[in-house]
Amino acid sequence: MPSLRRPWIQLVGKEWRDLLASRAWWVMMFLVGPLVGVSFIGAVRKYAEASGLGGTSAGVGGAFSPLDGIWVPTFVAYEIAATFLLPFVAIRLVAGDRQSGALKLELQHPMSPLSRISAKALVLFAGWCLAGLPALMAGILWKMYGGSTYPPELASVVVGHLLSAGLTIALAAAVASIAENPSTAAILVLSFTVGTWILGFIASMRGGLAEQVARFTPEAMLDMFQHGLVQLGTALAALVLIATGLGVAALWIRLGVSARRRAFESAALVAVGAALVVACAFFHLSWDLSENRRHSFPEADQEALAQIKGPLNIEAHLAPEDPRRSDLENKALSKLRRVMPSVRVRYVSATSIGLFEQANTGYGEVWYELGGKRTMNRLTTEEAVLETIYGLAGMTPPQETGTPFAGHPLVAAPRGAAVILYGLWPAFVAGFGFLVLRRKT
Amino acid sequence: MRDISDRLDHPWRPVIVTVAGLAKTYGSVVALDDVAFSIRRGEILGLIGPNGAGKTTLFECLAGVQPADRGEVTFGDGYETARRGDVLFYLPDGIAPWPHQPVEWALQFFLNFFCGRRDLYDEIVDRLDIAPLGSKRIGALSQGQRKRALLAMGLLTPQPVLLIDEPFEGLDLRQSRETAKTLRWHASLGRTLFLSIHQTMDAGRFCDRFVLLSGGRARGEGTAAELAELARGRPGVTAPADFEEVFLALT
Numbered sequence: 001m002p003s004l005r006r007p008w009i010q011l012v013g014k015e016w017r018d019l020l021a022s023r024a025w026w027v028m029m030f031l032v033g034p035l036v037g038v039s040f041i042g043a044v045r046k047y048a049e050a051s052g053l054g055g056t057s058a059g060v061g062g063a064f065s066p067l068d069g070i071w072v073p074t075f076v077a078y079e080i081a082a083t084f085l086l087p088f089v090a091i092r093l094v095a096g097d098r099q100s101g102a103l104k105l106e107l108q109h110p111m112s113p114l115s116r117i118s119a120k121a122l123v124l125f126a127g128w129c130l131a132g133l134p135a136l137m138a139g140i141l142w143k144m145y146g147g148s149t150y151p152p153e154l155a156s157v158v159v160g161h162l163l164s165a166g167l168t169i170a171l172a173a174a175v176a177s178i179a180e181n182p183s184t185a186a187i188l189v190l191s192f193t194v195g196t197w198i199l200g201f202i203a204s205m206r207g208g209l210a211e212q213v214a215r216f217t218p219e220a221m222l223d224m225f226q227h228g229l230v231q232l233g234t235a236l237a238a239l240v241l242i243a244t245g246l247g248v249a250a251l252w253i254r255l256g257v258s259a260r261r262r263a264f265e266s267a268a269l270v271a272v273g274a275a276l277v278v279a280c281a282f283f284h285l286s287w288d289l290s291e292n293r294r295h296s297f298p299e300a301d302q303e304a305l306a307q308i309k310g311p312l313n314i315e316a317h318l319a320p321e322d323p324r325r326s327d328l329e330n331k332a333l334s335k336l337r338r339v340m341p342s343v344r345v346r347y348v349s350a351t352s353i354g355l356f357e358q359a360n361t362g363y364g365e366v367w368y369e370l371g372g373k374r375t376m377n378r379l380t381t382e383e384a385v386l387e388t389i390y391g392l393a394g395m396t397p398p399q400e401t402g403t404p405f406a407g408h409p410l411v412a413a414p415r416g417a418a419v420i421l422y423g424l425w426p427a428f429v430a431g432f433g434f435l436v437l438r439r440k441t
Numbered sequence: 442m443r444d445i446s447d448r449l450d451h452p453w454r455p456v457i458v459t460v461a462g463l464a465k466t467y468g469s470v471v472a473l474d475d476v477a478f479s480i481r482r483g484e485i486l487g488l489i490g491p492n493g494a495g496k497t498t499l500f501e502c503l504a505g506v507q508p509a510d511r512g513e514v515t516f517g518d519g520y521e522t523a524r525r526g527d528v529l530f531y532l533p534d535g536i537a538p539w540p541h542q543p544v545e546w547a548l549q550f551f552l553n554f555f556c557g558r559r560d561l562y563d564e565i566v567d568r569l570d571i572a573p574l575g576s577k578r579i580g581a582l583s584q585g586q587r588k589r590a591l592l593a594m595g596l597l598t599p600q601p602v603l604l605i606d607e608p609f610e611g612l613d614l615r616q617s618r619e620t621a622k623t624l625r626w627h628a629s630l631g632r633t634l635f636l637s638i639h640q641t642m643d644a645g646r647f648c649d650r651f652v653l654l655s656g657g658r659a660r661g662e663g664t665a666a667e668l669a670e671l672a673r674g675r676p677g678v679t680a681p682a683d684f685e686e687v688f689l690a691l692t
Binding site for chain 2: 071
């Protein structure tokens with residue numbers, strides 16, 4: 001009976017079969033269970049200890065959030081898998097057709113290269129989602145222990161990891177399409193990842209432009225999502241980068257086009273992608289999905305700050321590695337930017353650590369300028385920053401109305417997690433994988 | 442010398458593909474140099490040349506899976522405005538596509554993906570003796586088995602012109618003869634076949650017309666009789682005894 005399915009659907013089916021025939025994918029599926037197990041079991045134990053297990057009267061986890069205590073550590077397993085396992089799965093799927101000669105056959109179908117790459121990307125993404133099953137099991141176990149879950153912040157973590165995987169897939173697809181050899185592609189992808197780590201390191205030491213660029217590395221993006229903050233600009237930038245990577249991959253699988261032309265077109269596409277990423281930085285809309293509203297000032301302060309019109313300029317004389325600078329940035333200024341998009345912050349320092357600048361006049365000062373008035377405050381706490389701004393704006397600090405986040409301490413042992421994640425999951429994957437691979441041989 | 446030119450009344454067969462000025466270099470190596478010839482509807486055209494003559498490069502440039510530096514490929518006989526992929530299908534030599542998948546799946550994929558000739562499926566499978574290979578992985582096939590599986594895929598495609606790189610490579614004598622019969626049967630259905638063959642005698646017996654390629658240049662085009670006539674005009678050549686001598690004289 002003639003098949004009426006469209007060629008693209010046929011291609012997706014073929015890619016799915018190729019994924020199932022990929023040992024790299026089965027290895028990733030096998031390993032992700034124990035990886036999640038180590039992370040989750042360790043997280044539950046530490047959470048329990050901090051919540052008072054082992055004799056401490058009240059523990060230190062009175063304000064403990066499952067986001068920090070359970071989800072972020074558990075999902076570290078996926079960071080590792082996305083860095084060290086997923087690229088090999090993606091490279092295998094993209095480069096395999098070229099190596100076997102199948103690409104020469106498939107390219108003779110008048111389907112667009114982007115459609116071909118999208119079929120591969122879709123299947124890889126689906127394969128990654130299946131690798132998320134151990135995390136789902138961990139979530140179910142957590143609920144069975146009586147743990148609290150705040151869906152928006154958990155969704156933020158999941159979306160962050162999905163975008164991160166998308167970036168990995170796009171990068172691996174692009175490199176696998178360009179490189180002649182899969183092993184070269186693997187080295188290049190890992191080099192890129194290491195490069196982003198170095199960039200992050202330089203950014204933390206030097207600040208400035210490196211800090212701006214480092215905001216768009218997969219690690220930085222993921223970090224934001226993992227802490228319950230969803231920034232429209234960051235999410236759009238991630239999507240642009242994914243589209244750019246897949247676009248470059250699509251350009252390079254066209255074996256019938258000269259390498260020079262493909263290189264020029266890729267350069268143009270990357271330039272457009274970079275411009276769009278820069279444009280994304282101008283989208284300031286963001287959502288604080290964390291249960292404890294860690295990225296927001298108290299409601300009353302949010303409302304009061306939103307009423308301040310004129311541009312607020314802040315000049316902080318603090319070196320990138322000065323702990324006061326990260327205090328000021330993370331506890332006050334990042335929240336301030338969300339509620340007052342017009343705020344302009346400038347960091348000034350002569351060195352990266354600031355150790356030998358302490359004696360310099362002006363070092364450690366934070367200057368605020370609003371409506372022609374200027375004042376200085378050396379304190380870097382949230383309260384001090386708010387007080388200074390209210391003072392400049394001639395406003396009375398609002399009264400606190402809301403109740404502080406109480407936290408969800410839980411003293412529970414990770415019962416059953418080891419059996420499921422160290423035993424059942426790997427056994428299931430190994431058995432199922434063996435059957436599928438044997439059927440194909 | 443066996444005259445096969447009578448099998449083909451080529452001047453009246455319409456030209457379906459015209460190649461002009463095709464050139465390709467790899468760095469300083471000239472793979473194709475101003476190659477020009479035409480393919481006529483329904484013929485079996487042989488691309489003859491020694492190893493390294495540029496046969497595979499020519500096929501890949503024609504099929505668009507490799508860029509040519511220069512040259513033009515135009516279509517005729519009702520395909521003037523058609524895309525390359527609507528007219529030509531190229532079957533490479535020495536590939537093992539989708540090595541983890543069984544042969545039967547690959548054939549079905551070809552049928553579905555390329556909207557292939559479903560009506561020919563049973564006949565092709567039968568003629569090329571594919572049925573015993575159906576459940577075997579392509580990567581696990583012997584060279585000859587893989588060649589037969591690849592030929593089956595190629596014969597299932599719907600394009601009017603099929604380019605096959607070394608169709609008899611890896612086949613034993615019996616299989617070569619069966620394959621030759623199958624290709625002849627396929628051509629009798631109206632399909633145009635363009636085959637690259639490095640065994641000159643095999644090609645001389647099998648093809649209707651020839652393009653002789655050597656050192657990246659087309660040294661001659663025509664039926665065996667036409668090429669023999671062309672060879673007679675060369676210095677030191679009087680009457681070539683067989684097609685091999687024609688080939689040697691012209692290349």
